[in-house]
Structure formats: C-alpha cells, structure tokens
Amino acid sequence: MRTPKCHERVSTVAVACAALVLAVTGTATAQPRHHHEDLGRQVLAAEDGWASYGTGTTGGAKADAAHVYTVSTWDAFKAALAAGGNAPRIIKVKGTIDADGPGCDSFAVPGYDFDTYLQTYAPETWGRDKDLSAEPDNSPEGLRRASQARQDAYIKAYVPADTTIVGIGEDAGFKGASLQIKDVDNVIVRNLALESPLDCFPQWDPTDTADGNWNSEYDSAVVYGATHVWMDHNTFTDGDHPDSTLPHYYGRVFEQHDGELDIVKGADYVTASWNVFADHDKTILIGNSDSASTAAVDRGHLKATFHHNLFADLVERAPRVRFGQVDSYNNHFVAGADYGYSYGIGMESQLVAEHNAFTLPSGVGAGTILKKWKEAPVTAADNYVNGRRTDLIAVHNTEVPGEILQPGAGWTPVLRTHVDSPKAVPALVDHRAGAGRLR
Template structure:
C-alpha cells in the first residue's frame, strides 16, 4: 500500500479533516521539535517524522492507517509520518469505532469462572504455574486481544495529541523502532481482559496482566515521550473484587523499557493512579542488556503511584528533577520509588519527594539484587537528605554503594528541587496546546 493511499485513508477516517480545518502553527511547531535533553539527544538525536506532511486521526482505524496500513506489520514501517490525534481513541474498537469487551477476544474454550475454580491454589496447589486446556484457552484469548489492541509503531514517527486527545484500552508498541516522538496525549486503562494467575509468584501468588500503555523494547532506540499523562483511568485495580486474597490485577506498566531498548527520554509527563509504573530491564538473566537501557527521566510528576519509579536493571538511568507525591493508603499505597536492580546504575539528581505522614523516607530506595545507586541534591519534604544513607541505615543486611559509576554524556541543568512542587504540577502532562 502506498504512503499516499495511507495518508488518504487516515485523513478520511479523521475528524476534522486536515484540508478543512488546518492545524495551527503552534501544533505544527510541536510536531517538528526534536528531543531537547537526555539520552534521546545522542547518536543523531530524535526527530520523529520531522517535516512529513501531517494527518489528523480520530479513531483506531485512522491511527493504524496513518502508521502504515496494517497493524501486524506496521512495526516495520519506517516511512516518516507526523500524526495528530483528535478526541478519544479506544484501541479495543471495532471497524465501526465501537469499544469492545472481553467477548470480542475470548477463545471459545475460555471461561473466567471456570479458570478461577480450576486454579484455586487450595485445590490446584502452589507448586506450579497454571497449565492445561483452560490456561491454553486463556493464552489464545490474550493473543487475540494483543493482536487488536496493541498498536505497532514503526520508525520515524511523530504522534502529537490535539487538546483532549486520549488513547485508551491498549498499548502503543515500539518494538525495534527508532526515532519516535510521542507528545501531548493522555493514555489510560490498558485493561487486560485475561490476566494470568500464578501461585508461584511471591509467597502468596499474584495475578499478572499483560499490557503497558507504552512498551519500548527489542533494541528500540531514540525515543522521546513528552508532556503525556498515564493512568488506570476510571478502572483502578480495586474496581473488581480480589481473587484468592490477591488483587485481581488487570493493568501492567505505564511505560516499560526492556530487551535492549536505549536512548530514551521521558520528560514532563504525569504518571498517576497506578501500581507498576516503569521497569527498565525485564530480567536479571538478560546480561546482553549491559551497555543498553540508557534512559533519562526528567521533569515528570509521579502522583499516587505505588512502585517502579523506576526499577532499574543494567541500565544507566538518569532520574533528574522529578516530583514524587505518593499516598500512604489506598490501592496505590506507596511501596518504593527507586529500585536498585541487578547491575543497575541509577543516578538520581535534584528530585523532590513530598511524603505524607506514614511513609518512611528510607523506603524511597529498594534493593533488588543491585549493588549501587547515587543521589545528588534531592529533597524530602523540603529538607536535604542522603537517600542512600537512609536506606542503608534501615537495611544493614544488604547495603548499597553510594555511586552510579558514570556521568551523563550530554549537557543538562540541574533544577532547583525546592521549586518542583510548584512548577511541575502546572507544567507536566498534556499541557502543550490550549483549548482555543
């Protein structure tokens, strides 16, 4: 399919059509900006679709068309594209744009009640993961949902949200893609209709969901995600009853970066109302990730999020000038912010933590087989603290070395953390375009 035909299809599926309602200069300027800071500025920088002729889309079908024409092969499309999003785009939607529920993707052999009954740990046991016909039917159901609601984004693409633009119900997958910009979009509720129970996960077992809101993986690089928001939307994890005494979890990460992805900058985003926020590096066994997973998190707002802010394996991750406002209670009660995973080398600088009563500052850092982490100049409730010393004092049996062992190879300015509680809530999220 030619790019000209794809552009026609996307524009025809869009409201308003580009020809009838020209984009304002401010919107075009946003789409033509390159990543200004962090790891995404290296090795040629991140320019996205640059000056490609823009299209506007307002549906899942229009988005798929603008990204190349066929969802299952769009990940290999590297033709430059600038795509503006208008309105709410539900990634579960059918060809007529109607959101779909689990019945649209469920395998004939899958029944949730039967699945729960079959793998009840009181009868099935806790020694092995689910297996057998019901688990196989669940996996087929999951694959059907994934094929439809996981939207593949290829290389050299820019996606910009017009005021109020929202992507819901699925995932943007950047798998092996390079040079991608995503800006000014609200992402919410990547609800997995078919989560898996695993009694061997932890001491009590856990439900595990499949979908992130954005997944960056498989050596994807030069990715910039800026001024977006990410949340569970109107379906928090406690909106359905627990099963086997555990949260019946239907959400996975907000943005996960794994399997060799690198040169990523996440800037001025709002992450809120969620459990597992960012995992950078998916497995202790992936030693090939060493030298990759180079990520900058700068100027982001973490509000009422529980953990992985981020959790880091192997990567050189710069956590710069972010604001953390966790909660002590509720479904997203704070666990930790900075996870020191295997061979992880996180450098935290000038972050502001606003902790309510009931959260001990020593819990900001958590150790996951890591050996080192560094913090410079962060504040907790307005006071300078040594985050690593606080962690080590509370965890003398598994101390961390204070030092990241590397320095950012790009220019940057360290913000004043005392001002972040004032400036970041105003600036983070989809705030780049007005409503008029």
C-alpha cells in the same frame, strides 16, 4: 459465558492543575521554544537527555504533506501507522480514542468461561506446585490463552521508525491502548493521555510466590529494543480502573494491569520529560530480568533520562532499573497511602538521582525512597524531601539497615539542557507536566 467485570471510578489523582503562566527562557528544559510551531514538527533539543545522543531524535519532523495524518478512531490510527512504507510520518491524535474494542466478551473465544476457569484451577483442586503452561489448547487455560491472543492483536499498535505521534488539544489520548515501540529508531510520543490497558484474561500462576498470583499483560507503552525515543508531556494513569476496584480470586487481587512504561530488551537512548505517571502499582521497568540471556542483550544498553516528570500516588518502580545508565533529575515524587518505594536498584544498575523533590505523607520515612534489589552503587545528591535537603543513601542505610547501599554510580550525566533548583521543582513540574499543556 462470563468474563471479569470492572467498576468505574474517577481517578483520585488530581493531575490536571490550574494553569500557571511561567516565563520560558533560552535555558528552559524540554519546553517548546516556539509555541507557534506545528507540534508534529518539533524535535528533541540538543543535549536533552539520552535520546539526544548521537543522531538525536526527530521523529517524523521531515514528513511530507502526504504522510501527515489526523486520526480520531483506533482503526484510523492503526491504518496511519501502517501506511506510507518507510517514509517519516506525523500522526495527530484528536480527542480520546478508545482502543478497548466492544469489551472483554468480544475477545473471548467460543467455549471460554471464567467460572469454569476458577473451578478448574482453584488451589484446593489444582494445588500450588505446578503451573499451567502444559495445559492443552482445549482446556480452560488454553481457551484463556486464545482469548488473550485476540485482545493482544486488537489493542497493541506497532509504531514504525521516524514517527511522531502527538495529541492535538487538551483531551487527546488513548484508553486501553498498548503502544509498541519495538526494534525501531527515532520515535516521538507527546501530549497524550494514556489510560492503562485492562487485561481481560489474566493468567493464574499457582507457583508465583507461596500463595500464587494473577499475572497480566499490556503496558501503556513499551520501548523494546528501540533507540532514540522521546516521551514528552504525556499523562499515564489507570483512569476509571484503579487497582482498588479490582476483585480478588483465590485470595489474591485479580491483577489486570502491567506497567505504564517499560524500557526493555536492549532499548537505548530514551528521554522521558514532563510526563505525569499516576495512580499505578508497577509503573516503569527498565530491564525486565536478571537472567544471563537478558543480561547479554541489556548490558551496555538501557540508557534513559527522566526529568521534570510528576510521579503521583504510585506504589513502586519510578523506575526500577537493571543494567542501564539512568539519569533522573528535577522530578517530583508525591507519595500516597500505598507507597512502597520510588527507585529500585537492580542488577548492574547505574542510577543517578539528583535534584529531585519528594513529598511524603506523615509516617512514611525517606529511607523507603530507594529500594535495593541487587548490589549496585547509586548516585543520589541534592534531593529534597518535604522541603528539606536529604541524603537519600544515608537515610536509607539508617532506616533499612539490612539493605546497605553504596554511593557512586560510576558515571556523570552530561546530557542536560538545564537543571532547576529542587526547591522550585514541585511548583514547576506540577503545573507544567502532563498532557494538554502543549499548544
């Protein structure tokens, strides 16, 4: 029995920059103002993005001593999530916790064999006009489904309401974990390095595009129907398994990654601040479908703020937006060789992208920063590309004439503690965003 192999490689994205001492004033955005405070007790500042709306976001700050946990293993982390009933909790993560388990072979059910799977569903045998959804449980696809279910149960961790998860020190985080923030309120996740889960059992779909596609599960973090969530000072990467190391089968990349952060299914009031999103393809999805059933759930929700984040060496979705009122300001976008676009303008989206900085390599036009998927107006003001103020909508409409964007998202963000000059953003964000920067 064989399962797909992966190859180790050190990430090419240098997200850990040299330390830089910067003054912290009373107007500094989303930075802890009292560094001597217990990180687990810190809460989101007032007016700091959509997560501060209404009741605000305090996570487990009110936890008593009995509900403060320090964990260094995956089993201990999941036990801390499950303990204590509905009481607020603080979970302090020490060191890097491996959520991958003993490896792909350990998740495979008896009888599953990847070579048999490849032979059975090869396009020259199976064709490209029918999917695999009707395959029985004892088929290669049925055994793949069962194997994937075992991995799913192991690597997903469900975060309860009124919880703070915080990394302690410079090397805290998870490898291969999928944090599920689902149908709960009031969650804080901070100071963690999150290496993307690797799907051991992607599904082949012959009908996905004319050539078929491999589709994978598992995001590093999913905000699903949840409210008041603060993601701060985390680092999201593919770590030792970037897409460039993945093999090809049937002439298509054997895709083993999904997203780094998804905000879906009516989720609301999310602030993502001072994070690093790096070395990934489909990075952040806000709203996961254009369908009528999805629209009924998402319309009027999916309110999210992104500020002072570093987006480095990504392909797309930083983020891709459907339906939501999304405020994105003071972020630094650094494009790499495989850059596709940053902002995806989707169904009924209301994106405001202001005061951001973009660093594009030679040969990449500023018109690619915005990508139009559906007709939806966008606000894009005071953005700088390679040090020059640039009208992103105008340059897009000039460089991509078949995708004309209309200005004016129809709302004005007010939940901002402070807006930095976009000229200062690269130095500020590159030296302060990401895990290991909180003390």
